[in-house]
Amino acid sequence: MNMMPSLGMGTFRLEGKVAYGAVKMALDAGYRHIDTAQIYGNEAEVGRAITDSGVARDTIFLTTKVWLDNLSEQAFIPSVKESLAKLQVEAVDLLLIHWPDVAGKVAMATYLAQLAEAQQQGQTRHIGVSNFTNAQLSQAIEVLGEGRIMTNQVEVHPYLQNRRVIEHCQARNIQVTGFMPLAVGKVLEDEVLQSIAANHQASVAQVVLAWQLQQGLVTIPSSTKRGNLETNLQATALELTADEMARIAQLDRGERIANPDFSPAWD
Template sequence: MNTIPQLGLGTFRLQGQQAIDSVSNGLELGYRHVDTAQIYGNEAEVGAALQAAEVPRREVFVTTKIWTENLGGDKLIASLKDSLHKLRLEQVDLTLIHWPSPQGAVPVAESMQALLEARAQGLSAAVGVSNFTKALLAQAIDAVGASNIATNQVELHPFLQNRGVAGFAREHGIHVTAYMPLAYGKVLADPAVLSIAARLNATPAQAALAWSMAKGYAVIPSSTKRENLAANLGALALRLSAEDIAAIDGLERGERLVSPDFAPAWDR
């Protein structure tokens, strides 16, 4: 599977049995895109759920992300092999640089070249980046070419629409994956989203996710509740009108929820 499925299952903050149950429920319900990361500390649990599922490996798109301390050319491939061991997989579908190297300690080009080598070795079918600004994305493009960057995964939701980065990616033919698409659930209480959802007989989460997907983004919401996982899948069938999309577009307020002290200088 080469195309990134539009709706995936995020596993950020899920630990132990909770991670196993969420992924197991998701696969059983019909999710075919699972997103994890080295720093989440749950690759082994995700791997256990994948192995136990009655779903052929080729039908599930699996993403992991390389943590900052493993971005050096001498560390990246070994760390990815460790991730594959935990995931019980011979290959992941997508490997991302999770965060750009703090203070540029490891050049973008060095990490991107290591990712291409990992792909050449068959460890990952595709490679990409996460939390990259326009300037950093330009560096990645200069290093390996836009065609070798499968996606830029960024925080993106109605309250932080990241239009500059998304537009820059689109100009270069690079796909965008939206993490935190429901803004930790804050979007679900917004009057505009509630109104649209009520009129369409949908949940607020479905309306917000449908908005992201209408923009062409992949979304990776997470949930520990089976009923929420099931409901979120319903967003795939929901069609928003141009007026609905414009109403949600109007909710932009630059509300960034994820910005650790090692984050890059964000685009304004």
């Protein structure tokens, strides 16, 4: 599949039987975009769920990400081949650099060349990056050329709206994929979001996802409950008013959740 569906299923922190069950439920509910990564330790379960689902592979948009330990010239392609074997696919639809190497062990030009090589070898249809700052994204475009990077996957939720990054990506015609859209559940208790949800007889999760979709973002919420998976999918039909969008815009407080010690200097 060439087009990335705007609403996907994230699998961060899902392991073993839980990961398998959640992905299988998501596919059964109608999701056609699944996001995983080498470091999640669940590629085999995701692959098995896709195979067992009976859903045609060419209707599913599948993303995985190369971990920091595998960015070197020696490790990169072998790690991708291992991911494909676990996922039981000949190619993924999108392969991302999971984090930029700020420690400088591997030069960006080196690991982006490997990313391009994986695409050249047919291991992935599209390539992209994750957790890249605006400066790093500009550097990546210089290395790879315009029009090569499909997405920059970054943390986006009402408490971390990441507007500068979104504007920079959109100016460069790069899709933003927002991860942790529900701020690991924190937004569900928000009174502003609850009141907007009540206006629409919708869930808070639906409101937050609709808010992302209306900004032109792709979003990948994670859930292990069938009811939530199904209601999240309905966010694509929810339309927020300009006033509601403005009220959500005021919730931004720069609250970053994914901020490990190897993070870049954020925008």
